Amino acid sequence: MRFPKWRSPDPVSIPPSLLELLHGRQFLGELLMRRGIVDQESARAFLDPDSYSPSSPYDLPQMDTAVERIRQAIEVKEQICVWGDFDVDGQTSTALLVSVLERLGGEVRFHIPIRAIESHGMKIPALEKEIKRGVDLILTCDTGVSANEAVAYANAAGVDVIITDHHELPEILPPAAAILNPKLLPEIHPLYALPGVGCAYKLAQALLDAAGMGEAAADYLDLVALGIVADVAELRDDVRYLLQRGLPVLRGTKRAGLLALFHLARLAPETISETDIGFGIAPRMNALGRLDDANAAVEFLTTSDPATAFTLATKLETLNAQRRMLVEHVTAAAHARLEREPDLLEQGILVLEAPNWPGGVIGIVASRLVEEYHQPTILLSVGEDGIARGSARSLEGLDIAALIASQKDLLMEFGGHPMAGGMALRANDVPLFRRKLGGIVQELLAGRELIAELSIDAELPWKQVDIQLAEELTQLSPFGAGNPTPVFVSRGLQIIEVKTLGQEGRHLKLTIEDGSGSTHDVLRWNAAHKPLPEGTFDLAFTLQINTFQGERKLQLEWVDSRQEVIPTVASGKTPGLQFVDCRSSEAPLQDLKKYSDDEVVIWAEGMDREEGIGLGRHELHPARTLAIWTIPPGQKTLQDVLKFTSPERVIVFAQGPGWETAEAFLRRLAGASKRALVQADGRIDIHAFAAVCACTPTAIRLGLRWQEQRGFITVVEMGVDEVRIDPGGAESSGAGTTAAELQMHLREIQAYRTHFRKAALSNLMNAV
Numbered sequence: 001m002r003f004p005k006w007r008s009p010d011p012v013s014i015p016p017s018l019l020e021l022l023h024g025r026q027f028l029g030e031l032l033m034r035r036g037i038v039d040q041e042s043a044r045a046f047l048d049p050d051s052y053s054p055s056s057p058y059d060l061p062q063m064d065t066a067v068e069r070i071r072q073a074i075e076v077k078e079q080i081c082v083w084g085d086f087d088v089d090g091q092t093s094t095a096l097l098v099s100v101l102e103r104l105g106g107e108v109r110f111h112i113p114i115r116a117i118e119s120h121g122m123k124i125p126a127l128e129k130e131i132k133r134g135v136d137l138i139l140t141c142d143t144g145v146s147a148n149e150a151v152a153y154a155n156a157a158g159v160d161v162i163i164t165d166h167h168e169l170p171e172i173l174p175p176a177a178a179i180l181n182p183k184l185l186p187e188i189h190p191l192y193a194l195p196g197v198g199c200a201y202k203l204a205q206a207l208l209d210a211a212g213m214g215e216a217a218a219d220y221l222d223l224v225a226l227g228i229v230a231d232v233a234e235l236r237d238d239v240r241y242l243l244q245r246g247l248p249v250l251r252g253t254k255r256a257g258l259l260a261l262f263h264l265a266r267l268a269p270e271t272i273s274e275t276d277i278g279f280g281i282a283p284r285m286n287a288l289g290r291l292d293d294a295n296a297a298v299e300f301l302t303t304s305d306p307a308t309a310f311t312l313a314t315k316l317e318t319l320n321a322q323r324r325m326l327v328e329h330v331t332a333a334a335h336a337r338l339e340r341e342p343d344l345l346e347q348g349i350l351v352l353e354a355p356n357w358p359g360g361v362i363g364i365v366a367s368r369l370v371e372e373y374h375q376p377t378i379l380l381s382v383g384e385d386g387i388a389r390g391s392a393r394s395l396e397g398l399d400i401a402a403l404i405a406s407q408k409d410l411l412m413e414f415g416g417h418p419m420a421g422g423m424a425l426r427a428n429d430v431p432l433f434r435r436k437l438g439g440i441v442q443e444l445l446a447g448r449e450l451i452a453e454l455s456i457d458a459e460l461p462w463k464q465v466d467i468q469l470a471e472e473l474t475q476l477s478p479f480g481a482g483n484p485t486p487v488f489v490s491r492g493l494q495i496i497e498v499k500t501l502g503q504e505g506r507h508l509k510l511t512i513e514d515g516s517g518s519t520h521d522v523l524r525w526n527a528a529h530k531p532l533p534e535g536t537f538d539l540a541f542t543l544q545i546n547t548f549q550g551e552r553k554l555q556l557e558w559v560d561s562r563q564e565v566i567p568t569v570a571s572g573k574t575p576g577l578q579f580v581d582c583r584s585s586e587a588p589l590q591d592l593k594k595y596s597d598d599e600v601v602i603w604a605e606g607m608d609r610e611e612g613i614g615l616g617r618h619e620l621h622p623a624r625t626l627a628i629w630t631i632p633p634g635q636k637t638l639q640d641v642l643k644f645t646s647p648e649r650v651i652v653f654a655q656g657p658g659w660e661t662a663e664a665f666l667r668r669l670a671g672a673s674k675r676a677l678v679q680a681d682g683r684i685d686i687h688a689f690a691a692v693c694a695c696t697p698t699a700i701r702l703g704l705r706w707q708e709q710r711g712f713i714t715v716v717e718m719g720v721d722e723v724r725i726d727p728g729g730a731e732s733s734g735a736g737t738t739a740a741e742l743q744m745h746l747r748e749i750q751a752y753r754t755h756f757r758k759a760a761l762s763n764l765m766n767a768v
Contacts, residue, residue: 003454003560004374006489006540009034018043028472031457031486035476047475049244055190055237057206060199066162066178067206070139074106078136082110083122084298085142085196086289088230088282091297092223093141093164093200099220099302100204101139104211109135112294115360119389120415120422122150131157140164142196145181146415148174164199168401168417190237193482197227198242221246222253223301229274230282234482243478247272256309257300261285264317271547274478287319290360291326326358330365332736333357334379339743345373347438348445349403353380353388353430363391363420374452376400376441382427387412392421395452398444407436454540454560457486462493462514467554470543487559490514491538495720500528505708505715510558512539524558529705529738531698531745532720534636538562563636579761580651588629588653595627595651603641604629606668606694607658616691620645627651631753633696642765650765654757657694662739662746668693669703673713677727682716684723695749702742709738 014029017040022028032038037046044051057063073080080101084094094110101108111130113119118126121143127150130138138154138161140147145165151174154161160177169183180203182194194202201224205217225246233239251272253259258281262269265280272281288294292315300312334352338344344352350369362379369377370393380390394400401416404423408414410433414423425433460469465488479485496519497511508524510532522541524530539561546555585591592602592613601623602614614629617637626647631654632638642650659665672692676684684704686697693700704723707713714729756764 002371003452003540005453006560006562007453007455008459009455009457015039025472027458027469028475031473031476034457035483046240049241052241054241057202057209059185059189059191060180060182060202061184062178063180063203063206066164066180066203067210069137069160069162069177070101070106070203070207071210073137074101074104077107079134080106080108080137080139081130081135082108083130083138083140083143084110084112084294085120086112086115086294087142088285088289089196089227090142091285091289091294092227092230092301093197095298095301096197096200096204096220096223097139097141097164098298100207103213103216104207109133110295110298112289112297114293114295115289119424122147124150124153127154131159135159137162141200142166144174144176145179145183146170146174148172150174151176164196164203166194166196166199167415193234193236193239195227195231195233195239197224197231198233198239201242218245218249222250222255222258225250225274226277226281226285229277229478229480230286232481235478235480236482240478240483243274243480247274247478250277255301256304256306257302257312260306260309260313261316264313268547274480275544278480283323284316284320287323287360288316290323291319291358323361323364326361327364327368328737330357330361330379331368332740334365334369335737335740335743339740345375347434348375348441349434349437350375350377351380351430351434351437352378353382353390353427355382356384357381359389359391363393366391366393369393370395371452376403378404378423378437380425380427380430382430386427387424388427388430389424390422392416392423394419398441403437403440406440407433410436454487455484456489456540458488460488460490462490462512462520463516463518465490465520465543465554465556467545467552470545470554473543474545485542485544487540487542489538489540492536493539494536495532498532498719500715500718505705508558520554520556522556522558527558528718529702529741531696531701533561533563534697535563535640577647577765578649579765580649581761583652583654583757585653588655592627592629592653595625599623600625600627600651601645601647602627602629603645604655605657605691606630616688617641618685618687618691622646625649625651627653629653630655630657630694631756633657633690633694633699633749634752637690637696638764650761652761657753659694660750662743665693665695665699665746666703666706669700670707670712673704673707673725677713677725682725682727684725686721686723696745699742699745699749702738702745706738706742708732 012030012033014033018029021040021043032043037043082094082097084090094112098108098110113126136159138159140163143165144163145167151161155175162178163176164180166182173179180199182191182199185192201220204220208214208217224242228239228243235243251270261284267276267280285297288297296312303309333354337352344350350373359381362381366377366379376394376398378390378392380388382388392400392404399418401418401421404414404421410425410429412424416422473486492515493512495510496513499509501507501509505528506526508527510522510524511519512522513519540559542557542559544555546553582588582591601620603620603626604614605616620641622645624647626645628650659668672689676682686700689700690697704715708715708729709732711729711731714726716724716726
């Protein structure tokens with residue numbers, strides 16, 4: 001994600017008592033202070049779970065009522081149905097409560113809605129089936145707080161409902177026997193941020209305590225850790241404490257399903273971290289609920305049979321691969337729609353609908369589009385019943401749930417929180433829904449732009465980044481919402497080597513060097529198609545420890561970059577620069593001859609370069625006069641050429657490059673690639689290719705990546721300045737996404753060229 005604004009850290013003064021606790025480590029003290037940990041007592045509780053006093057389960061209102069009713073049901077052998085949800089928070093909550101109730105001797109069954117059929121929550125048709133099966137008590141987890149109609153239906157049938165949920169409270173609470181929801185507490189309460197699995201765990205604690213088995217609650221902390229991280233719960237107070245306690249339990253888990261999944265995902269159980277949960281475990285478990293039947297998750301998390309565990313883990317792996325493919329498909333379709341209808345980006349909120357988009361992945365794609373376009377985004381899948389069901393994602397500063405709720409007259413159902421939401425409405429109402437939301441967003445913002453801001457924790461010289469520093473930072477973990485991974489900045493860096501990683505080459509390993517020659521490798525995830533900074537830049541990054549086969553290594557990960565500001569021509573470096581404007585010449589070749597003496601260097605690219613008119617950017621040399629024959633592809637290229645050639649006079653002709661569309665550009669690049677295969681053993685000079693195709697190095701890299709994904713070439717090695725290719729290859733997913741990225745980049749080039757033809761030369765050169 002690109003962050004238009006970087007916020008530097010505020011200066012802090014560390015109390016002597018805090019420094020004493022930290023043994024004088026100033027750096028660690030500053031990071032704690034900026035997280036609101038300002039004294040010795042709070043620092044101890046934050047850093048060491050043994051120093052934290054967790055809240056009693058009975059701090060949750062109505063806990064005593066819930067415990068009494070459940071114990072009664074267990075004693076008289078009533079049928080208890082645990083009603084969960086299909087995300088990881090719901091899966092772990094369900095497995096936890098089923099396991100604890102069975103341990104206490106309860107007669108237990110469970111129901112997790114199938115997303116494609118039932119959607120979220122308690123729906124009466126499914127509820128009716130459970131009641132007919134003889135259920136006496138329903139215990140919800142991670143759902144139910146808004147299920148007024150369903151709870152009333154259950155009550156009318158003589159079935160009690162106990163709700164454990166963490167979602168926002170409705171105006172009128174359901175008529176349940178008990179409601180355990182941390183949102184009933186004040187916001188400052190240590191339990192307020194509990195996710196669904198945390199709320200379920202507190203109930204389990206109370207039940208086990210009442211049965212004289214309180215110590216057994218720790219057996220379920222591995223499930224709690226999974227749910228906390230997967231649900232992106234705020235890591236403060238009891239939530240942080242539970243995750244600190246849960247991660248060691250997860251590392252030593254005996255759950256056969258999780259051990260099989262660790263094996264398939266190539267995760268070392270003994271070093272499982274919150275990062276492994278967020279990016280390795282949770283996506284696989286979520287795929288089950290997104291694309292299939294999440295009821296299998298309970299067996300996956302509770303079975304002790306290795307064969308069953310392996311079968312279920314393999315299913316998760318297969319579904320996760322399918323999920324990735326569907327995400328790429330929907331992303332490409334969204335980009336194609338925006339290519340056809342760019343006006344959709346002018347509303348202030350992006351609302352896209354399409355028939356039968358997979359409902360399980362549109363939330364993921366919405367998040368991608370928010371990052372790409374910096375707009376709140378709603379994606380809607382229109383079913384055969386004419387109902388559009390969707391997912392929404394937002395940016396900080398715009399409450400998407402409140403925005404959706406403002407259109408409740410158009411909606412059949414809706415819900416969510418400030419950063420995400422869901423809704424259903426008639427497909428015919430989507431255009432009106434889009435217009436009304438757009439009008440409200442524009443009014444709310446009133447010219448104010450929602451800017452993604454990156455908070456910087458500290459500036460570090462590149463040569464001071466080492467594994468000892470990363471080891472020190474682990475004391476602040478686990479990281480997540482409310483305790484973000486520290487982000488650092490190093491300045492004056494250059495990329496000296498680029499390698500692709502992963503089976504499809506999606507990721508990059510960049511070797512980056514500072515002015516003193518210090519180097520580090522930096523990982524950039526899902527970035528093979530993204531442009532890299534050219535020249536000197538500043539890098540925002542995180543650092544951590546990566547343990548592989550028992551060896552601990554420093555791992556740096558790319559967050560964002562900024563190009564270093566270079567002095568402009570107008571700054572006084574070349575105060576006598578003269579301009580000659582030949583852009584409106586009716587006979588440009590004849591006019592060019594007037595200036596063709598030994599002191600003139602002609603910069604020409606694309607078709608004109610092939611006709612021998614001038615030199616490409618990679619062939620130029622310093623000269624008193626520079627003739628710009630072909631329009632540059634961007635301000636950065638113009639800046640580099642002017643800086644290198646250092647002319648006293650610039651003659652501008654501004655001829656076209658020989659291509660106007662993405663298709664024409666790709667044909668030209670394909671021809672150049674074929675020549676490289678025949679004449680240069682597949683070796684491509686990026687800058688020479690950029691001159692041949694009259695574009696930027698970024699366009700060349702994107703174009704080559706697209707060719708590879710279509711199976712036209714195989715990229716053997718991709719460096720900063722050189723690429724080596726082989727003919728042919730296997731077609732892979734991602735070509736649609738790369739094509740959309742390329743289209744966008746080429747549109748930027750064409751927009752700059754249009755501007756170049758019309759703008760005052762003094763402004764063009766002074767803008768360098």
